[in-house]
Amino acid sequence: MPAKIIKVADVFVVEEDNKIVGVEFGFTDSITSKQGAVTTLDFCRRSLDSTGWVTKTVMGVKDVEVSDVSDSSQIDQEATNDTNEQKNPT
Numbered sequence: 001m002p003a004k005i006i007k008v009a010d011v012f013v014v015e016e017d018n019k020i021v022g023v024e025f026g027f028t029d030s031i032t033s034k035q036g037a038v039t040t041l042d043f044c045r046r047s048l049d050s051t052g053w054v055t056k057t058v059m060g061v062k063d064v065e066v067s068d069v070s071d072s073s074q075i076d077q078e079a080t081n082d083t084n085e086q087k088n089p090t
Contacts, residue, residue, distance in 0.1 A: 006030055008040050 008030045014022035047053045
């Protein structure tokens with residue numbers, strides 16, 4: 001059976017005084033309990049500890065030159081499209 005990808009959260013970078021100071025997770029309705037949230041964060045932490053997983057994930061990011069786009073919303077849209085293509089390859 002092929003792996004199933006389930007969206008469990010939106011990830012947000014917290015910026016303060018033009019510095020990134022943290023990360024927040026906005027869990028989706030797929031997470032139905034605090035234990036589910038803990039388990040999800042635990043898997044995330046373990047994945048981030050894996051050099052192979054980090055490399056595979058980073059290599060999937062499309063490089064976009066900021067001067068090539070009209071504004072940051074276009075970068076956000078391209079990132080969303082790339083993510084959706086990875087989740088739903090044709």
